[in-house]
Amino acid sequence: xxxxxxxxRRSLRRLRLTGATGIAAAALVLAxxxxxxxxxxxxxxxxxxxxxxxxxLKIANGVAIDTLDPAENAANESIWLDQNIxxxxxxxxxxxxxxxxxxxxxxxxxxxGLTWTFKLNPDAKFADGTPVTASDAAWSxxxxxxxxxxxxxxxxxxxxxxAADAQTVVIKLKTKHAPLLADLAMYxxxxxxxxxxxxxxxxxNKTPYGAGPFKVTKLEPDSNLVLTRNDSYWGPKPKISTVDxxxxxxxxxxxxxxxxxxxxxxxxxxxxxxxxxxANPKLRVDLFPSTRVDFLQVPLKSKPFExxxxxxAVKAALDLDAMNTLAYQGNAVPANTFFPYKMLxxxxxxxxxxxxxxxxxxxxTEAGFPNGFKTDLITxxxxxxxxxxxxxIKDDLAKVGIDVTIQSYEQSTAYTNERSGTNGLGLRYWTNxxxxxxxxxxFGADIKGGANTFSSYWGDEATTKAINDARxxxxxxxxxxxxxxxQQTIADQxxxxxxxxxxxxxxxxxxxxxxxVSPLGNYNDSLLSLTVxxx
Amino acid sequence: xxxxxxxxxxxxxxVPVLFGxxxxxxxxxxxxxxxxxxxxxxxxxxPEAAEQIRNSLGLNDSILTQYGIFLRSALTGSFGxxxxxxxxxxxxxxxxxxxxLLLVAVTAVxxxxxxxxxxxxxxxxxxxxxxxxTRVFFTLGYALPAFLIGIVLILVFGLKLGWFPIxxxxxxxxxxxxxxxxxAVTLAIPFSTVLVRSLRASTITVLESDFVTxxxxxxxxxxxxxxxxxxxxAIAPVAxxxxxxxxFLVGGTVVxxxxxxxxxxxxxxxxxxxxxxxxxxxxxxxxLAVFVLLVNVLTDVVHRLLxxxxxxxxxx
Numbered sequence: 001x002x003x004x005x006x007x008x009r010r011s012l013r014r015l016r017l018t019g020a021t022g023i024a025a026a027a028l029v030l031a032x033x034x035x036x037x038x039x040x041x042x043x044x045x046x047x048x049x050x051x052x053x054x055x056x057l058k059i060a061n062g063v064a065i066d067t068l069d070p071a072e073n074a075a076n077e078s079i080w081l082d083q084n085i086x087x088x089x090x091x092x093x094x095x096x097x098x099x100x101x102x103x104x105x106x107x108x109x110x111x112x113g114l115t116w117t118f119k120l121n122p123d124a125k126f127a128d129g130t131p132v133t134a135s136d137a138a139w140s141x142x143x144x145x146x147x148x149x150x151x152x153x154x155x156x157x158x159x160x161x162x163a164a165d166a167q168t169v170v171i172k173l174k175t176k177h178a179p180l181l182a183d184l185a186m187y188x189x190x191x192x193x194x195x196x197x198x199x200x201x202x203x204x205n206k207t208p209y210g211a212g213p214f215k216v217t218k219l220e221p222d223s224n225l226v227l228t229r230n231d232s233y234w235g236p237k238p239k240i241s242t243v244d245x246x247x248x249x250x251x252x253x254x255x256x257x258x259x260x261x262x263x264x265x266x267x268x269x270x271x272x273x274x275x276x277x278x279a280n281p282k283l284r285v286d287l288f289p290s291t292r293v294d295f296l297q298v299p300l301k302s303k304p305f306e307x308x309x310x311x312x313a314v315k316a317a318l319d320l321d322a323m324n325t326l327a328y329q330g331n332a333v334p335a336n337t338f339f340p341y342k343m344l345x346x347x348x349x350x351x352x353x354x355x356x357x358x359x360x361x362x363x364x365t366e367a368g369f370p371n372g373f374k375t376d377l378i379t380x381x382x383x384x385x386x387x388x389x390x391x392x393i394k395d396d397l398a399k400v401g402i403d404v405t406i407q408s409y410e411q412s413t414a415y416t417n418e419r420s421g422t423n424g425l426g427l428r429y430w431t432n433x434x435x436x437x438x439x440x441x442x443f444g445a446d447i448k449g450g451a452n453t454f455s456s457y458w459g460d461e462a463t464t465k466a467i468n469d470a471r472x473x474x475x476x477x478x479x480x481x482x483x484x485x486x487q488q489t490i491a492d493q494x495x496x497x498x499x500x501x502x503x504x505x506x507x508x509x510x511x512x513x514x515x516x517v518s519p520l521g522n523y524n525d526s527l528l529s530l531t532v533x534x535x
Numbered sequence: 536x537x538x539x540x541x542x543x544x545x546x547x548x549x550v551p552v553l554f555g556x557x558x559x560x561x562x563x564x565x566x567x568x569x570x571x572x573x574x575x576x577x578x579x580x581x582p583e584a585a586e587q588i589r590n591s592l593g594l595n596d597s598i599l600t601q602y603g604i605f606l607r608s609a610l611t612g613s614f615g616x617x618x619x620x621x622x623x624x625x626x627x628x629x630x631x632x633x634x635x636l637l638l639v640a641v642t643a644v645x646x647x648x649x650x651x652x653x654x655x656x657x658x659x660x661x662x663x664x665x666x667x668x669t670r671v672f673f674t675l676g677y678a679l680p681a682f683l684i685g686i687v688l689i690l691v692f693g694l695k696l697g698w699f700p701i702x703x704x705x706x707x708x709x710x711x712x713x714x715x716x717x718x719a720v721t722l723a724i725p726f727s728t729v730l731v732r733s734l735r736a737s738t739i740t741v742l743e744s745d746f747v748t749x750x751x752x753x754x755x756x757x758x759x760x761x762x763x764x765x766x767x768x769a770i771a772p773v774a775x776x777x778x779x780x781x782x783f784l785v786g787g788t789v790v791x792x793x794x795x796x797x798x799x800x801x802x803x804x805x806x807x808x809x810x811x812x813x814x815x816x817x818x819x820x821x822x823l824a825v826f827v828l829l830v831n832v833l834t835d836v837v838h839r840l841l842x843x844x845x846x847x848x849x850x851x
Binding site: 064066067069072074148149153204205220221222223246247248249250252253256257259260262409410411412413414415416417419433443449450451452455 | 567568569570573574575576577579580581582583584587588591619620621622626630631686689690693694697700701702703704793794795796798802803806809810811
């Protein structure tokens with residue numbers, strides 16, 4: 001029997017960019033943030049004041065709220081808001097590398113690893129004051145698991161979720177499942193008040209609530225969401241009483257609203273306005289490490305790319321540093337594997353590719369294309385970073401005789417064309433929903449995983465086996481070995497080519513103290529201690 | 536009714552037009568590559584999951600079957616559920632129609648207030664300061680793209696002077712109107728250009744006609760001639776220009792709603808097309824079509840009210 005104690009949370013350090021030194025600092029802090037255990041709590045780093053001078057934090061998001069039903073959520077911005085409203089059994093810590101208690105204060109596994117028992121915190125209450133019971137929890141997880149097109153596929157080994165008594169949730173598995181805690185920490189498995197949800201089919205369209213630190217008091221999905229402090233919350237009370245989220249889709253308007261002091265924090269300021277924002281001493285631009293991996297999709301079903309030497313030649317010709325400079329002003333990190341940067345089981349030992357034109361030419365000659373060939377590169381129009389990457393790729397590949405035609409489509413069309421596996425190179429990206437790499441490994445490298453290995457249609461049995469073994473392996477060292485093998489194989493076989501680890505970008509007023517985003521994109525932890533000064 | 540140009544046949548003719556619009560928007564959005572399943576699944580796309588979603592949304596039925604289902608439910612006032620928002624489309628429309636209509640209404644009022652005096656003054660004092668001034672100002676306004684005017688207005692009146700909010704829609708009618716001032720001015724600048732120029736032109740024509748000369752010879756005062764004889768005649772053709780442009784204005788709100796982050800129909804349509812939210816695209820195109828047709832019919836009615844000669848021509 002293993003019993004896992006509560007782990008103290010540690011806060012991410014804020015990262016402020018100022019010109020060239022800022023970029024160096026960015027790399028350092030990116031490195032610091034992702035690190036494993038150990039205490040990196042730095043009291044000097046923006047310790048929030050004891051009270052908040054201003055009671056409300058105003059955030060401007062670029063994307064409308066699709067729904068606040070956690071099981072149905074698809075838009076990232078809504079998912080990040082969800083996590084302020086609905087508590088889960090367990091949650092990820094702000095570094096995105098550890099699982100810590102949420103509603104469940106402790107949990108145990110049976111010796112065969114097939115039965116998990118979670119003890120709920122007896123103080124936990126929903127925002128309406130009713131206690132959180134084990135049957136609410138079991139019902140909520142079952143609901144999300146059974147939803148068609150939802151997230152049930154992550155926990156397929158789960159055979160039953162039941163309430164043993166008012167405070168005990170029992171989950172039974174048919175095979176050992178190492179990512180279980182990471183899966184349960186996901187937003188989709190938020191615990192809902194069963195009676196209230198069942199009583200009102202419009203529950204999520206009105207003023208939904210759960211057992212999180214905030215509850216919804218106003219919901220206009222396309223323009224405005226107001227979160228109010230949940231006074232029944234059992235944990236530390238947030239210092240601000242209200243979070244006012246407005247939807248401002250136009251990038252320039254969001255920046256202007258921040259400059260005018262109409263909002264406190266804006267999501268994703270456009271890259272070309274970052275300098276202007278930094279020049280204003282009252283504002284700052286923050287970069288937070290993310291789980292985003294940009295990659296070059298390679299059409300393995302079409303002629304030249306079915307040969308592994310051609311794919312390796314493409315990889316050898318690419319200059320990831322130049323791409324980083326042009327697309328992300330140097331604020332990203334060149335990708336060495338397809339696992340998110342510094343996340344669990346990311347293989348640090350694998351080297352990011354460096355441009356080697358001689359090697360690329362030699363590989364092309366061996367493959368029978370000494371003079372190169374013509375191909376297309378599909379990009380998403382309006383994606384400024386992607387367009388910049390495409391320009392570098394075209395330039396790099398021209399040096400080894402590969403003539404690339406860039407084709408821009410709007411997003412939906414671009415992805416449909418890429419997914420056929422025959423329509424030329426494409427630019428895509430991945431983001432993790434859980435901290436465990438099971439999800440990215442299954443989607444990216446397991447041909448039987450359902451996603452055709454990121455639509456490359458590449459696969460080999462050893463890799464599929466390694467991913468399956470890693471899923472049921474509970475020994476961390478052995479899991480690490482298996483995942484390193486998977487990452488190395490993908491690096492060698494190059495069915496797709498990881499390009500960059502891009503950070504999340506936010507801008508905020510200097511009067512905001514303590515806004516932090518975790519690598520999964522959620523910022524609910526920081527809203528507990530954040531303060532807003534008058535301005 | 537008849538002498539207002541609203542014959543039953545006229546109204547009956549609108550039915551096939553609406554029918555055609557639903558058919559075209561229904562087929563067009565399905566012909567565009569990319570599909571809702573791609574959007575719903577994002578980077579969790581697997582062919583099996585996509586197939587499952589297409590099945591549950593009924594997208595694997597023949598396009599005729601799908602259209603039949605759409606028509607049947609549309610006739611009962613239901614437009615289905617949005618793929619993206621998981622809410623009935625009707626509810627979303629109710630939320631979104633208000634801001635767009637209010638924006639169009641405020642713009643129309645603003646345009647009338649600007650154009651009427653300026654157009655007449657420019658005609659009366661041809662080549663004078665008002666005539667030259669409006670010509671230069673509005674030509675410039677017409678030549679600049681609306682989003683640029685919007686950003687400049689935000690910069691000056693929102694950021695620098697702080698007189699108006701920087702985007703958003705506010706709460707309560709007063710709040711809405713306050714937030715709509717800048718976007719309405721943005722839309723009104725190019726719109727007024729057309730109105731001022733056409734009002735000026737038609738006023739000049741009327742001013743030069745014989746009955747005006749006779750009225751003047753009879754000793755009626757200048758302003759009285761202008762108000763009772765000239766304007767009444769000059770405004771009728773301008774009303775038609777106004778109606779046609781009002782229909783165009785609905786298209787113009789798409790960009791402006793985005794710049795000023797107003798939760799209206801335009802931004803809803805753009806978002807729905809991008810995410811292949813078929814039910815929303817179909818419903819919004821239908822609502823916009825109904826609006827444009829209504830404006831056209833009303834324009835005719837107003838035109839006939841202003842110019843009774845047209846009604847006489849019809850009844851003959």
